[in-house]
Amino acid sequence: VRLDAEPSTDGLTTYAFTAGDVPGVAWFPPDPDVPLVLVGHGGGRHARHPAVLDRARSLVAAGFAVAAIDAPGHGGRPRVPGIEDAAAALRRLIAAGKPVGEAVTALNGLVAAAAVPEWRRVLDGLLRHVGPGTPVGYVGLSMAAAIGIPLLAAEPRIRAAVLGLLGDEAVDAAARVRVPVEFVMQWHDAQVPRHRALALFDAIGSADKTLHANPGGHGDVPAFQHAASIMFLRRHLVHRTRRAAQ
Amino acid sequence: VRLDAEPSTDGLTTYAFTAGDVPGVAWFPPDPDVPLVLVGHGGGRHARHPAVLDRARSLVAAGFAVAAIDAPGHGGRPRVPGIEDAAAALRRLIAAGKPVGEAVTALNGLVAAAAVPEWRRVLDGLLRHVGPGTPVGYVGLSMAAAIGIPLLAAEPRIRAAVLGLLGDEAVDAAARVRVPVEFVMQWHDAQVPRHRALALFDAIGSADKTLHANPGGHGDVPAFQHAASIMFLRRHLVHRTRRAAQ
Numbered sequence: 001v002r003l004d005a006e007p008s009t010d011g012l013t014t015y016a017f018t019a020g021d022v023p024g025v026a027w028f029p030p031d032p033d034v035p036l037v038l039v040g041h042g043g044g045r046h047a048r049h050p051a052v053l054d055r056a057r058s059l060v061a062a063g064f065a066v067a068a069i070d071a072p073g074h075g076g077r078p079r080v081p082g083i084e085d086a087a088a089a090l091r092r093l094i095a096a097g098k099p100v101g102e103a104v105t106a107l108n109g110l111v112a113a114a115a116v117p118e119w120r121r122v123l124d125g126l127l128r129h130v131g132p133g134t135p136v137g138y139v140g141l142s143m144a145a146a147i148g149i150p151l152l153a154a155e156p157r158i159r160a161a162v163l164g165l166l167g168d169e170a171v172d173a174a175a176r177v178r179v180p181v182e183f184v185m186q187w188h189d190a191q192v193p194r195h196r197a198l199a200l201f202d203a204i205g206s207a208d209k210t211l212h213a214n215p216g217g218h219g220d221v222p223a224f225q226h227a228a229s230i231m232f233l234r235r236h237l238v239h240r241t242r243r244a245a246q
Numbered sequence: 247v248r249l250d251a252e253p254s255t256d257g258l259t260t261y262a263f264t265a266g267d268v269p270g271v272a273w274f275p276p277d278p279d280v281p282l283v284l285v286g287h288g289g290g291r292h293a294r295h296p297a298v299l300d301r302a303r304s305l306v307a308a309g310f311a312v313a314a315i316d317a318p319g320h321g322g323r324p325r326v327p328g329i330e331d332a333a334a335a336l337r338r339l340i341a342a343g344k345p346v347g348e349a350v351t352a353l354n355g356l357v358a359a360a361a362v363p364e365w366r367r368v369l370d371g372l373l374r375h376v377g378p379g380t381p382v383g384y385v386g387l388s389m390a391a392a393i394g395i396p397l398l399a400a401e402p403r404i405r406a407a408v409l410g411l412l413g414d415e416a417v418d419a420a421a422r423v424r425v426p427v428e429f430v431m432q433w434h435d436a437q438v439p440r441h442r443a444l445a446l447f448d449a450i451g452s453a454d455k456t457l458h459a460n461p462g463g464h465g466d467v468p469a470f471q472h473a474a475s476i477m478f479l480r481r482h483l484v485h486r487t488r489r490a491a492q
Contacts, residue, residue: 187448187457198444201459202433207461208461209460209461210458210459210460210468210470210471211433211457211458211459211460212456212457212458213447213456213457213459214455214456214457215453215454215455222456224456224481225456227477228474228477231473231474231477235470
């Protein structure tokens with residue numbers, strides 16, 4: 001990938017890239033020799049959504065390089081008929097105040113199937129840029145967890161992940177995950193019933209996994225949880241790098 | 247309370263005290279103007295148990311004053327017939343490999359009823375020593391959570407607590423707790439069935455509560471969880487003190 005610096009207004013330079021036909025953005029701290037965290041976005045959002053930018057800014061401040069891409073059918077990418085239909089079906093249910101679980105699962109499945117090979121190609125390109133031995137982490141909640149779980153099951157270069165806001169639709173791939181996972185759930189999530197989130201945490205195959213649950217709905221993950229996730233990524237990506245270097 | 251310094255071998259001075267007939271120990275960081283954390287011990291242990299000393303050492307290093315007392319019938323305190331009988335019944339069940347849930351609940355209830363007024367008197371004495379406006383936290387897992395929940399329900403001077411390794415025996419008092427709580431559970435706890443720990447977390451009345459679950463049994467709380475608990479106590483006790491002072 002070729003990284004193109006964009007003019008910065010706040011001191012954090014955004015680098016745009018394209019991997020094949022997948023547009024993405026990356027951010028770097030001053031120290032070049034740091035782990036890389038891939039950040040996924042939620043359904044209907046994109047790589048430059050404020051939630052992704054906030055997460056990227058705090059990760060860079062904590063000493064990580066960060067990359068995000070637009071998911072299939074999202075952001076500036078061409079619409080995909082199957083994904084469009086599933087998203088429209090979901091919007092109709094939300095408008096009607098009906099349960100959305102099955103429609104979210106269907107949409108997530110379509111996006112994840114297309115997104116996993118894309119992330120792997122993006123990672124190929126980014127690792128050529130930051131160095132092939134760079135420790136890599138993944139952060140993705142909601143739709144980005146539905147992508148992240150099969151990605152982790154398929155991609156040995158990702159060493160730790162923050163996942164969550166997802167139910168047990170993904171248990172088969174989750175059982176194949178082996179790297180440390182911090183799983184985030186919201187105790188009153190109307191989109192993901194509590195028992196289904198707990199079942200997904202239970203299914204994750206990693207010996208080292210930790211569950212963080214907080215009150216509130218799908219969109220109410222507290223700021224301190226983001227800080228805890230940075231601590232988790234530092235524990236598994238930064239401290240290991242330093243130990244390995246000693 | 248009068249604090250008597252004991253000879254120190256590792257740079258951390260232990261101060262012994264007695265409040266009424268309750269023996270306790272306290273530790274202090276160099277800065278005197280810091281929050282105080284009360285640390286409870288698990289069943290069969292005491293205020294100078296290695297698990298309490300480890301917790302105290304890391305809390306003092308993080309800038310907290312720490313105090314611990316022997317629970318009723320524990321440590322150097324006289325045995326209490328009712329507690330002795332309940333503990334013996336529990337030991338018989340453990341030896342026979344039988345379920346211990348009801349016996350643990352019975353023992354916890356007896357100890358907690360006696361311990362709550364003791365902790366409140368100890369807190370009276372400690373606050374005279376460290377200053378009446380000192381922010382106070384509580385850390386207690388297992389039996390110490392069974393004590394901590396009714397203590398928090400009764401004692402407005404405790405502003406935040408780390409609790410856990412307990413089931414829903416304590417839901418009525420838990421519903422009256424209003425201060426921030428970090429609730430710690432072990433995903434494969436043979437003493438506390440998973441659904442009962444989740445039910446207790448659900449019952450806690452605090453708007454600000456967070457659940458941390460990790461794989462393993464009752465005694466397998468990982469070291470990183472203790473670090474996360476310190477972060478939680480800093481967020482609620484230290485940062486608030488500083489904001490209030492500005």
